[in-house]
Amino acid sequence: MTTNNNTDFETRSLDTMCVNESQLQHKWYHNIKYLVVGVLFGITFIKAEIISWYRIQEMFRFQSFHMYGVIGSAVIVGAISVFLIKKFNIKTIYGENIEFHDKTFNKGQIIGGLIFGLGWAITGACPGPIFAQIGTGATVMIVTLLFAILGTWVYGYLRNKLPH
């Protein structure tokens, strides 16, 4: 069952990035542009070895600057971009205002963050890189992906009982 108006405001405040505020309706093929961005992003993942288990191990052992350089320069470029979008009120290609949502603090960012970090270091993957790893022929990572989906589902199931 799906609802058009998500009235679970607590869910939204916990997870605003999931919510598409656009009221515009587009044909499905408009989504191809996101596929193209994804392809470029996936190629970058592989060629810069961001999805490499070895690079992640080096990062957490302070044996290489590579991942710090990638994440640090990504944040700087992202922050300058967001600043410019806000300052010059840049619109989307459809002329809509670009919206930003402030995140609110809750204990999940600490507890969930720690659990995520444990999983990140053990698999060498986060949710994006898993897809790129599967693309490189590491088909067994499909199992990791399925269990990541299961983990997400179990979180949704237990959500009311977990501290936030």
Next chain:
Amino acid sequence: MEIIELIKQPWPWYIAGPLVGLTVPALLILGNKHFGISANLRHACAACIPANIPFFKYDWKKEIWNQFFVLGILLGGVIAFSLLTNPNPIQINEDLSKELATYGITSINGMLPEQIFSWESLLTLKGFLMMVVGGFMIGFGSRYAGGCTSGHAISGLSNLQVPSLIATICFFIGGLIMANIILPYILSL
């Protein structure tokens, strides 16, 4: 042809990082989308097994862009792996390669040690912990934290969000604990 040869080499951080960072404005300008990949795991739950759980009762079809995006990442992986393969062996830190050798991990190529991440080792205790339990922790933890490396560390920090900074620090603490304290035991199994 020289440029293709150049692209086939591993890309330095100062090329890759800005490209990753540019994903943030690209998605915003293309359609007001916030860069955050772990949400697609939630959409997968909402689409396939909502089971009347409020957290999964929303119009996931409006979020279909994210599935196109991750499909693109997968295709990008295929393209980079098949057409832009680095002809040279992968270089890793000497201390790491010595440490891995003590666990019997000597075949270092590709993106993952195939001695661990393979269908054959899936049913061993080590493989189960690393692929199944690890995967579960990624999914559970990222949703509990409200985002993953892309949503919090890149997107959230780009928008100067303090909760994202807290989450990023915790991702890192978790990773440090796993890589330096717990993982040595798992790899020795």
